[in-house]
Amino acid sequence: MIFAHTLSSRISGIIGSAAIVLLLAGCDIDGGDNLPRVPDQGLFMLADANRHEGDDSAQVAAAVFNDGEPVNLVGGDLFEARTATERVLLKKGGPVEGSYAASLPIDGSVQDVFLDVVHLPVEAREDRWYPIDLLNTDPGPGELVGKSAIVSFPPAVTITAPLPDAVYTSISDVIDINWDPVSEGDLMRILAAVECTDGLATSSYGVVVDNEVQLDMNLDDGNEVISLDKFIYDENVGSGVLKFISDAALVLLQELLNQLSAGNIDPDFLLKTREANPIESTCEIRLFLQRQRPGQFDVAFDDGRVTGSSSAELTVIYLPPVPDN
Amino acid sequence: MTFISVCRWQLFTMLVIFISFTIHADNQQIDGNLLLTGMDAGSTDNFKSGRAISLHYNYYFNNWLAADAGLLLTGKTLEESSEDIVGDYRTNIQTQALLLGVKPRYRLDSPYEFYGRLGLQYWRTELEVEEYFGPGIPEGSSSATDTGYGYYLGLGVAHYVTEKFIVLFELSHFKQLDVFEGDTAYPFDLAINAFSIGVGYRF
Numbered sequence: 001m002i003f004a005h006t007l008s009s010r011i012s013g014i015i016g017s018a019a020i021v022l023l024l025a026g027c028d029i030d031g032g033d034n035l036p037r038v039p040d041q042g043l044f045m046l047a048d049a050n051r052h053e054g055d056d057s058a059q060v061a062a063a064v065f066n067d068g069e070p071v072n073l074v075g076g077d078l079f080e081a082r083t084a085t086e087r088v089l090l091k092k093g094g095p096v097e098g099s100y101a102a103s104l105p106i107d108g109s110v111q112d113v114f115l116d117v118v119h120l121p122v123e124a125r126e127d128r129w130y131p132i133d134l135l136n137t138d139p140g141p142g143e144l145v146g147k148s149a150i151v152s153f154p155p156a157v158t159i160t161a162p163l164p165d166a167v168y169t170s171i172s173d174v175i176d177i178n179w180d181p182v183s184e185g186d187l188m189r190i191l192a193a194v195e196c197t198d199g200l201a202t203s204s205y206g207v208v209v210d211n212e213v214q215l216d217m218n219l220d221d222g223n224e225v226i227s228l229d230k231f232i233y234d235e236n237v238g239s240g241v242l243k244f245i246s247d248a249a250l251v252l253l254q255e256l257l258n259q260l261s262a263g264n265i266d267p268d269f270l271l272k273t274r275e276a277n278p279i280e281s282t283c284e285i286r287l288f289l290q291r292q293r294p295g296q297f298d299v300a301f302d303d304g305r306v307t308g309s310s311s312a313e314l315t316v317i318y319l320p321p322v323p324d325n
Numbered sequence: 326m327t328f329i330s331v332c333r334w335q336l337f338t339m340l341v342i343f344i345s346f347t348i349h350a351d352n353q354q355i356d357g358n359l360l361l362t363g364m365d366a367g368s369t370d371n372f373k374s375g376r377a378i379s380l381h382y383n384y385y386f387n388n389w390l391a392a393d394a395g396l397l398l399t400g401k402t403l404e405e406s407s408e409d410i411v412g413d414y415r416t417n418i419q420t421q422a423l424l425l426g427v428k429p430r431y432r433l434d435s436p437y438e439f440y441g442r443l444g445l446q447y448w449r450t451e452l453e454v455e456e457y458f459g460p461g462i463p464e465g466s467s468s469a470t471d472t473g474y475g476y477y478l479g480l481g482v483a484h485y486v487t488e489k490f491i492v493l494f495e496l497s498h499f500k501q502l503d504v505f506e507g508d509t510a511y512p513f514d515l516a517i518n519a520f521s522i523g524v525g526y527r528f
Contacts, residue, residue, distance in 0.1 A: 074412045075458040091410050100410070124411045129368035131509035135416075135454040137465035 040068040042302030046099075046248045049081065049113040050290065051106060051153045052256055053312040058106045058153075059259060061251035062090055062115055063099040064144060064301075070098020075139040076121030083110045089123060094251030095271050101255045113308065115149040151295030151308030154186040159289055159312045167317045171229040171279060175316060179289060181222035187211075188220050191245065191253045191288040191311075192231050193270060196281035196318075203278055206245040206253055206270035207231055213243045220291060232318050234279040245270060248305075253288065256311070283318040352385035356493055358523030364402050364418060365516045366504075372418070375402030377519065379497075381442075383428050393442050395424035397477075397499065399517070412458040420515070422448040422499065424477055436486075442479035448472065448501045450515065471508065475501040483525065491525035 038044040047062040060081040064071040073079070079090035081104050090100035104113065119141035125132040161178040168175065177190075189210040196203040209230050211218040217226075229241050245253060250270055257265045288311045295306040358379045364372040377399035383391040397420070404416045426444015433439075453468035481495030499517040506512040 072459065073410065075462055076411055078410060093410065121411075125409070127369075127409060128407075128414070129366055129370045129513070130416055130452060130454060131469070131505050131511040131513075133511065134469050134505060134509040135452065135467045137454070137456040137467050139458055139462050139465075142462075 038065040038068055039303055042067065043300065044068075045147075045149060045297045045301045045304035045306060047115055047149055047151065047295070047297075047304075047306045048248050048252050048292075048309060049104070049115075049151050049153070049307075050252050050256060050309045050311055051110075051156070052260070052288075053156060053158075053310075055259065056105060056107065057103040057259060058110075058113065059101065059252050059255040060088070060090060060104050060113065060115070061094055061099055061101040061248045061255060062149075063094075063096060063248060063251075064117075064147075065098070070096070071144065072098055073100070073117065073142070073144065075119075075142060076124045077117060077119050077142045077145055078124050080116045080118045080120075082114050082116075083112065086110075089120070091124070091127070092255075094248075095254060095268070096248065096251055099248060099251045101251045103255065103259055110153070112150055112152050115151070115306075117144040117147045119145045147298040147300050149295055149297040149304070149306045151306055152293055153308045154184065154291045154293040154310050155182045156310045157289050157291050157312040159314050162314070162316065164315055165317055167319055168228050169319050169321055171227070171232045171234075171318075173228045174225050175228060175287075177224045177226065177287070177289065177314070179222055179312070181220050182291070183220050184293075186220050187218040187292045187294075188224070189218060189290050189292065190224075190226070191249055191290060193253060193257055193286040193288075194231055194278065194283055195269075195286075196232075196276050196278045196283035198276040198281040201275035203276045203281065204266070204269050206250060207242050208245045208249055209243070213241075228318060231285050232278045232283055235277045256288070257286075260313075278318075280320050282320065285316050285318060287314045287316065288312070289314065352391075352527075354381075354383040354385070354391070354491070354525050354527045356381050356383075356491065356523050356525030358493065358495065358521040360397075360399075360497070360519040360521040362399060362402065362517050362519045365518070366418075366513045367516065368513065370416070371405040371407065373403050373405060376400045377517075379424075379521065379523075381424070381428075388432070389430055391428040391430070393424065393426045393428040393444055397422040397424060397446070412456055412462075414454060414456045416452060416454045418450065418452050418515070420448055420450040420501070420517070422446040422475075422477075422501075426477065430483075436484060438483045438485070440479075440481050440483060442477065442481075442495075442497070444477055446475045446477050446499060446501070448475055448499075450501060450504055452505075469505065469508065471505045473501060473503060473506070475499065481521075489527050491527065493521070493523040493525055495519075495521045495523070497521060 044065040049060045086105045088102045088104045090102045121138040158180040290311040292307045292309040297304040360377040362375040381395040385391040401419045406415045430440035451470045455466040457464045477499045479497040484492045497519045501515040
């Protein structure tokens with residue numbers, strides 16, 4: 001089944017967006033509201049495999065929801081992501097409940113990633129210290145075992161402007177992002193990891209700029225002009241313009257940051273409660289421009305959002321205005 | 326059974342026979358000890374502290390060296406519960422060991438002596454794992470037992486309440502090697518570190 005938004009999922013998306021805006025009106029950033037927008041009924045698959053520029057591994061994140069609730073894979077069931085030559089088990093739980101993530105080694109020739117739910121009672125326990133092949137209570141495969149999805153990577157993203165470390169001094173400034181368009185029907189979006197410091201305290205959080213936040217953002221036309229208030233907010237006013245990452249992208253971006261920092265990133269970087277007010281702080285904004293290509297998922301799923309993506313990174317700096325004396 | 330393990334077993338048996346034929350009614354000691362133990366399987370295990378008892382028989386060849394034969398019995402030691410992608414799990418471990426070695430000592434002019442223990446152990450260890458997967462999925466437990474060899478070390482101080490009765494304080498280290506070797510691709514060495522207090526009787 002080729003992925004396509006159904007009417008019901010569009011309605012769910014609109015309702016979900018409204019809910020998120022309401023939830024974020026109070027400007028709280030925590031993990032409690034990080035359920036992705038999934039339908040209330042049916043079996044829903046969420047997955048993304050992202051290949052970042054220059055990286056020799058892809059970040060893979062996946063989750064399954066049943067009637068809107070995340071399904072925990074237990075008892076030896078787990079996601080397996082594989083290419084023609086490599087394979088990895090998604091053992092790490094993501095910030096989103098019921099999500100799983102891993103890095104999958106790839107090279108430039110890899111185009112497709114196969115995702116399967118498998119039952120591997122010994123391999124699933126490999127992080128335990130005791131003899132897992134000798135002492136193992138195997139409840140047998142769960143209902144999701146055998147279900148699968150496949151995603152393909154779109155062409156790589158090449159950002160041509162602005163220059164790295166470009167400085168902005170007002171949230172009404174705009175970032176004029178340019179990239180080499182491919183125009184093969186792929187969808188574009190931006191994920192951002194923002195870290196701010198006012199000299200005493202810090203804030204870190206993740207935001208997404210997609211078609212719901214900015215009209216026509218998803219077009220692969222080579223240019224997007226985005227206001228800085230999509231990334232920086234004033235906690236005294238609220239953050240109605242921002243859309244904090246709330247679905248598999250959160251897992252994926254956290255995994256990507258972990259990969260890029262060689263494991264030196266806070267595992268809750270994108271979920272931290274803010275302490276410094278971003279608009280009054282110096283902020284480093286890591287922008288990840290992502291080209292997404294819808295994938296295919298098993299007919300056993302009622303609906304899903306399964307994508308392969310390629311990304312490139314650009315860092316810009318926000319410096320707060322100097323207050324008048 | 327390998328050639329090496331056969332040799333170990335023969336050596337162990339010969340030592341026991343040797344000790345039994347050389348015992349006579351002087352310069353002997355028995356002691357019983359209560360141990361506070363810490364188990365370490367050398368990996369990410371997280372055992373709680375446990376309890377054990379040990380019994381030792383010593384035959385003194387001379388004023389500073391004795392044969393040491395003993396028995397170690399640990400209680401069931403629980404691990405802290407852990408959670409991973411599979412579910413919740415918790416292990417517990419219990420072991421018994423026969424000890425055979427030597428016990429050098431240094432008797433002070435005061436009613437104290439320092440001593441050490443060094444020897445081999447023949448152990449029997451049982452490991453059990455309980456697993457829980459969540460609502461609707463059957464939970465369960467599984468266990469396995471293994472036997473093998475290892476060594477033990479100890480350092481202690483004894484206080485002579487009288488010339489017959491002794492109070493002992495001791496730090497001990499018991500090492501079981503290659504637990505479940507041959508049964509699994511994931512064998513481990515088990516270390517038991519212990520502090521003990523005991524009483525002894527010289528006769």
